[in-house]
Amino acid sequence: MTTSPGAADRVVEGPTPKHAQLREILRRTVESELPPGAAIPSERELAERYGVSRLTVRSAIGKLVEEGLLTRVRGKGTFTANRRMELQLYLMSFTDDMRRRGLVPTTEVLGTTTEVPPTPNRTALGLAEGERAYRLRRLRRADGVPLAVERGWYHAGRVPGLFDLDLTASLYTQLATRYGIRFDDARQTVWAESADRETARLLGIRTGGPLLVFRRVSRVRGAPVEDMTSWYRGDHYQVTMQLDRNSPDFGHLARHGGTR
Incomplete structure (x- = not known):
């Protein structure tokens, strides 16, 4: 200056x-x-x-x-602030995405439990009532900067012994190596949210700061394995989508005033 x-x-x-x-x-x-x-x-x-x-x-x-x-x-x-990074809307691990950008990814495990998930997550994973699932919470950083908090559920019957893996490394790579799981299909929902106190503390931002939230249910050969919700810092990310008037997504956005 x-x-x-x-x-x-x-x-x-x-x-x-x-x-x-x-x-x-x-x-x-x-x-x-x-x-x-x-x-x-x-x-x-x-x-x-x-x-x-x-x-x-x-x-x-x-x-x-x-x-x-x-x-x-x-x-x-x-x-x-660094220029906002494009959030990718295809199936790629955080670790691979950051390395592709020339950044060094690190992961901190915040908690692991085996418990009965809430009804929306149980339904998404196709679990029976009362069936337990793996719950995993992680903080993801790039070049030391906290970028995302992940809180998700995994179908225990399809990835037995999940917590024996190195949860600080790329989970997608290890799922492929140990279980032969390579996600070929996912349904993803995106919304904006204000950071609660705990998420703000983990990401080093103010309570109420802007977040982009992604919930993704990932499947392999039609069977759901992962129900992951990720809270990304709104000051570091943006989402860009290519639309045309013949795309089903264009009509959906137009009806909801989202084409601006």
Whole structure:
């Protein structure tokens, strides 16, 4: 960032709140001078440079974080946000997807249990009432940045001993190796959601921050094996779909006002 503010980049007394003035100054600087992933000066440095309080700086930065222009990394500082990644709508593991992008994927296992799933998940997996399933919860990172929380269910009868696998590695690769399972069909539902306190804590974002949520029921030869819901950071991802007027999806989106 520039070492001293010019005439157009000063915070002055007036009808526009100082935090709003500073926010626009920072926005212009980020968009015109800084590449993705660049660190911005500390709150103290910005307060001294623009002659405002640290509370004013915190407010301005907080708004830009909410907008996805900046991102905070706990213990490291605030950085310009990387360009949003395209979420793939085909069957590919998180590990393979991140490696394809040139990023280093890591996985933290948050919990494993064997229990009777709620009715929607039991129905999706084709389980009998009272039948138990494997429940797996994981946090996925790329280059150390938390990107997604996964909470899902697996049909225990089709993947016995699932928890004996290395759950920090690519599960799809291990399912193929150990069980001969290569998913050939899936039904996926996508929606937007605000982060609850627990998910926000895991992803390092504010409670109420934007999330893209994907629920995917994956099958092999028509038999459901996986019912996985993934919460992705809305400031790091976007979804793009190619539609044409003859596509069934186009008509569905048009009826729901989604063609914008």
